[in-house]
Amino acid sequence: MPVLKVTGLTFSYGPRPLIQGLSFELRSGDFMCVLGPNGSGKSTLLKLLTGFMKASSGSVKLGGKEAALIEPGRLARLAAYVASETSTPYDFSVRETVLLGRTARAGFWRGYRAEDGAAAGLAMEETGITALAERSINTLSTGERQLVFIAQALAQEAGLLLLDEPTSHLDLKYKAEIMALLARLGRRGLAVAAVLHEPALARLGCNKALLLNGGGAYSFGAESEMLSPERLAAAYGLPIDSPLLP
Amino acid sequence: MTRNKSLIFFAALAAACLFSLAAGPAGWSSADIIINLRLPRTLAALAVGAGLGLAGALFQGVLKNPLSDPYILGTSSGATAAAVFCFLAGIERTSPVFFLAVFAGAFGATFLSYWLARLAGRLSDAALVLAGVAVSAFLSALVMLTLTSARERSFSLFYFVLGGLYSVQPGVLIASSLIILAAGAVAMARWRALDAMALGSENAYHLGVDPERERILFFALACAATSAAVAIGGTIGFVGLMTPHIIRRMTGPSARVLVPAAALGGAALLTAADAAGRSFFSPSEIPAGVVMALAGAPFFMWLLWKSSRGKN
Known part of the structure; x- marks a missing residue:
């Protein structure tokens, strides 16, 4: 059974559809990148997948169940989501922030159990932020903070991990590190979908690609097939010999 | 909170109570004054301060906005306006109708501010403060209009509106x-939802929290605490704003400790402010609301300055 199955998904902000009749599925171990020009609906798509925004028609199934019918607590155990940037005025420590990934499992009232601490510890280890555990998230660099929220998502122990531009605002070293981490998670059996700004990054471990061309047109398939210069040039409106294409 | 910090915290609360019991021209000389006048007043200050401190912590968390408090959001003005109308309509301060009306006023005004701020699209800290100021100003004008037209009773109402803790009825204090207490208990039972909301509603949703539901719930709890405080002491500002900021420095931002500590801290702060108002300008008395505004307004300016530099 696919972890995520999308059928005929349609959404528009105004009269013109942004996403139209979109269908694809992800299985355990898939690492999909979502590519496309600005305003083609990449970020919106992720929010439709988790039900944070409501689609006008179509179906999103998580683990075989219609996502719109799953209550938030259960949804958070099936799919985890990392926003492109999360900020708060309050000085939560890295450990507290990662532990909040356990909200759906721990409930609102009780304290954290050993299993919650272990899951958070493992997530921090996996993302390489164990040494930052007691620091305030507001004292970290953008890249470090991104890793904290990826760790929070991992602590949810969901089968599907969605990330909105996890590498934006980061330098090349961080970009490569985060892509390597996501590829590793894919190999461990998670289904991963990440919105990426630069097609070249998809070469770092993605096996599937979803290319949104804007206005509802899209193509979905194997990474090697989707990332041909012809397709990318058409999607981004670039000449085929542009040095920006991978 | 470490053990040392807890000790300091409870020592401050005890000191505020002692100060309040001793404050006044008669000092410790008359047991009668202490038991019959100062003790009820101290208890009133503790309750009002706890309600406002609690409401401040809940608003600041659920809105992810360190500038929010029941005074700035218009919650207190809504409650005060409803209370003034109840007085003029002859509704007893101990009747359940009075409490329901004051709660409705608080809740209505808060949602109006929130709704106005959301009209601008993305909810920004500044938009919320501006909307709260607009709602407060309008409600305060309504109250002033009512006060000027109801001359014969306006003197006692005037002191109520200024925020004072005189002649507290035991029934009102107990209710x-x-x-x-109930609002605090429910809030503490959902501390993790409040922490998730403090990271923003998008993050909260994906952690398994329903942001719309929690927002209404925590607004209701904060409005209940605020309206209960207003029923005793009228409009007293800045307790809800200052207390969570001071307490966070001791406990960290997690609602698990912050919520009860902000209630106790608010109690200590207002009790000390009321005692200061009674003793520093003796024999005349400064209402607690005025003392808090004198201390709180500069604090608010400092917060604005800090947030404008993007390092809250």
């Missing part, structure tokens, strides 16, 4: 304290 309000129970409401504040």
